[in-house]
Amino acid sequence: MTLVTNDAVRGGTLTGNEREPAEKEVVLSVQNVTKNIHGRTIIRGISFDVHAGEIFGFLGPNGSGKTTTIRMLVDLIRPTSGDIYVCGYHVRRDPEKALRHIGCIVENPEMYGYMTGWENLEHFARMQHGIDIERIREVVEIVGMDARIHDKVKTYSLGMRQRLGIAQALLGKPRVLILDEPTNGLDPKGIKELRIFIRSLAEQGMSLFISSHLLSEIQLMCDRVAIISKGEVIAVGDVDSLVSRNESYVLWQLDGREAGLRLLEGDPNVRIVPENELRLDESVTALLPGAIATTMAHEHVASMIRKLSEAGIGIMAVQKVAPTLEELFLTMTEGDTVE
Amino acid sequence: MNSIMPLIRNETVKVWKKKRFLVVIAVLLVLIPVFTYAQMKISLSNRESFTDWRLQLQQKITDYQNQLSSERIPEEWKRYRRIAVQQMQYYLDHNVNPDSPNAVTFTRGFMDASVSMFIPLLVLAIASDLVSGERSTGTMKMLLTRPVRRWKILLSKFIALTLYVSLLLLTTVVLSYLIAGLVFGYGGWSLPVFTGFVVHGSEVDSSAVHPVPQWMYLLMMTGLVWISAMTIACLALMVSVLVRSTAASIVTMMAAIIAGSILSAMASSWESAKYIFSVNLELTNYLAGSPPPIDGMNLLFSLAVLGFWAVSALIVSFTVFTKQDMLN
Numbered sequence: 001m002t003l004v005t006n007d008a009v010r011g012g013t014l015t016g017n018e019r020e021p022a023e024k025e026v027v028l029s030v031q032n033v034t035k036n037i038h039g040r041t042i043i044r045g046i047s048f049d050v051h052a053g054e055i056f057g058f059l060g061p062n063g064s065g066k067t068t069t070i071r072m073l074v075d076l077i078r079p080t081s082g083d084i085y086v087c088g089y090h091v092r093r094d095p096e097k098a099l100r101h102i103g104c105i106v107e108n109p110e111m112y113g114y115m116t117g118w119e120n121l122e123h124f125a126r127m128q129h130g131i132d133i134e135r136i137r138e139v140v141e142i143v144g145m146d147a148r149i150h151d152k153v154k155t156y157s158l159g160m161r162q163r164l165g166i167a168q169a170l171l172g173k174p175r176v177l178i179l180d181e182p183t184n185g186l187d188p189k190g191i192k193e194l195r196i197f198i199r200s201l202a203e204q205g206m207s208l209f210i211s212s213h214l215l216s217e218i219q220l221m222c223d224r225v226a227i228i229s230k231g232e233v234i235a236v237g238d239v240d241s242l243v244s245r246n247e248s249y250v251l252w253q254l255d256g257r258e259a260g261l262r263l264l265e266g267d268p269n270v271r272i273v274p275e276n277e278l279r280l281d282e283s284v285t286a287l288l289p290g291a292i293a294t295t296m297a298h299e300h301v302a303s304m305i306r307k308l309s310e311a312g313i314g315i316m317a318v319q320k321v322a323p324t325l326e327e328l329f330l331t332m333t334e335g336d337t338v339e
Numbered sequence: 340m341n342s343i344m345p346l347i348r349n350e351t352v353k354v355w356k357k358k359r360f361l362v363v364i365a366v367l368l369v370l371i372p373v374f375t376y377a378q379m380k381i382s383l384s385n386r387e388s389f390t391d392w393r394l395q396l397q398q399k400i401t402d403y404q405n406q407l408s409s410e411r412i413p414e415e416w417k418r419y420r421r422i423a424v425q426q427m428q429y430y431l432d433h434n435v436n437p438d439s440p441n442a443v444t445f446t447r448g449f450m451d452a453s454v455s456m457f458i459p460l461l462v463l464a465i466a467s468d469l470v471s472g473e474r475s476t477g478t479m480k481m482l483l484t485r486p487v488r489r490w491k492i493l494l495s496k497f498i499a500l501t502l503y504v505s506l507l508l509l510t511t512v513v514l515s516y517l518i519a520g521l522v523f524g525y526g527g528w529s530l531p532v533f534t535g536f537v538v539h540g541s542e543v544d545s546s547a548v549h550p551v552p553q554w555m556y557l558l559m560m561t562g563l564v565w566i567s568a569m570t571i572a573c574l575a576l577m578v579s580v581l582v583r584s585t586a587a588s589i590v591t592m593m594a595a596i597i598a599g600s601i602l603s604a605m606a607s608s609w610e611s612a613k614y615i616f617s618v619n620l621e622l623t624n625y626l627a628g629s630p631p632p633i634d635g636m637n638l639l640f641s642l643a644v645l646g647f648w649a650v651s652a653l654i655v656s657f658t659v660f661t662k663q664d665m666l667n
Binding site for chain 1: 345346349352353357358477482484486665
């Protein structure tokens with residue numbers, strides 16, 4: 001089990017890199033980075049690349065090293081070993097050039113509460129060459145903060161601060177925008193707006209690096225994903241191909257389960273998935289009590305339905321379910337603990 | 340590429356918007372009138388008992404001499420008294436009133452009294468959270484992820500701090516003069532003040548003594564206070580870099596300063612205490628010719644000690660700040 005997933009993952013990484021157009025520009029490159037803090041190894045030799053114009057998810061449970069990694073990307077802490085390049089500039093050796101291409105929010109969007117949103121933006125604009133008032137107006141408009149921008153930041157809600165943080169990050173027209181758990185504390189409406197906003201930024205050619213501990217979020221938002229667990233990147237690849245790598249299930253809820261099961265078992269095109277192998281969200285199985293899980297090519301589904309009804313077995317529901325990233329993640333981290 | 344000027348502007352704006360300097364001015368606006376009132380009471384009672392300042396000074400000299408012959412006074416105090424008597428005698432001999440009531444004399448006295456505790460306290464109000472404040476609110480992360488080298492950020496903070504310390508002293512002088520002037524009148528700029536007393540043990544060598552106009556004396560004095568204040572500022576900056584909490588950084592610095600003033604008051608026989616920065620803060624004493632807290636201290640020595648502490652503090656601040664991991 002463990003071996004299979006790990007192989008699949010490695011295959012995913014390789015094919016991902018080989019098959020994707022090789023000319024795709026790498027804007028953020030993390031190469032074999034390790035970090036020890038107080039004698040403990042927090043990050044164990046992680047590597048991944050982020051390409052221009054993609055939304056890159058950085059997925060891992062809390063405490064897996066996501067924020068530590070992000071802090072290294074933006075030169076807040078130095079890697080114990082390994083290299084990080086932003087648009088070809090080494091973050092540690094050439095921070096002035098590397099950081100010019102990065103906009104970021106590390107953890108919470110903390111700004112100076114005793115100044116207005118506008119004054120905060122002016123403050124950060126002065127720290128980088130070539131940002132004028134026009135650009136400040138532009139980013140204020142992009143994040144839709146015109147109405148409150150001249151209020152003190154300490155009067156802002158979390159959502160407003162988030163927007164101001166993004167406005168600040170966008171000031172220098174960065175190639176890469178790094179957002180650390182951006183949906184934390186936002187309501188569903190805010191999360192949806194953020195998702196649309198992130199997509200529109202990517203369409204304009206910006207790369208986004210988004211960390212999250214929520215798999216559904218990454219699945220909805222991201223093109224590619226690196227999965228980190230206990231300081232190690234255990235998979236890098238397309239979100240879609242990582243998901244479709246696990247075959248999708250076809251669930252059958254039948255009136256006359258025993259007869260149906262015999263019929264399904266008898267068909268050479270169908271494989272019954274045993275209970276212990278099944279990885280499905282409970283919200284799916286709860287709706288289909290007693291359903292038989294199978295894997296089969298989807299062109300056989302229609303003939304199977306005919307076969308079942310000819311045999312007088314009532315079909316209450318047939319559902320195709322793609323295993324989610326969560327299931328994928330579960331198998332991978334389980335493999336982790338087995339090792 | 341990135342010039343330092345916009346960064347200095349940022350830091351200056353932040354201190355201003357935090358309203359720290361307004362607090363400092365408010366404190367001055369309360370305290371100076373209080374001291375002015377106290378000074379006025381003293382002058383009034385003196386005027387009642389003595390018609391002439393010469394008589395008053397003579398009386399003081401006689402009092403001190405009586406104390407000198409007393410058995411119960413410790414030798415240490417007697418030394419101070421002896422020196423004070425010789426200086427007062429010098430003023431009397433040259434017919435110069437050392438305490439003539441006017442706004443400039445008040446300002447001089449106020450600066451003299453506040454150099455060891457009050458001015459350092461006000462400097463701490465500005466300096467102590469320059470770095471630790473940004474770390475505890477998390478804005479340091481935003482600051483350091485901009486394309487600016489860390490040493491430039493700290494340098495801009497230090498320059499802004501220097502500006503505010505200078506502004507603080509200027510404000511103190513101007514406010515003392517303006518407020519005290521309401522009571523004592525705005526004159527006194529050209530009154531002579533004697534400087535250059537050299538203390539050897541309990542003897543005063545007055546061969547180098549010369550009069551300077553009071554405005555010049557005030558200027559020299561403010562310069563010396565500035566040096567003391569900047570030493571405090573450098574040390575506070577260092578503590579602010581090393582300690583994450585602003586409260587802890589203020590407490591640490593205050594403890595060091597108070598310890599120093601207690602040590603100097605003990606006129607200690609522990610001679611190596613003279614290398615502690617806070618024992619050397621009262622640079623203005625050298626100008627007035629008061630005996631130093633510990634033998635062997637003089638203006639150059641104190642300047643060297645303060646300079647050493649300030650430069651070391653800056654080296655530590657910059658080294659730590661540019662290298663440290665920002666984990667929170």
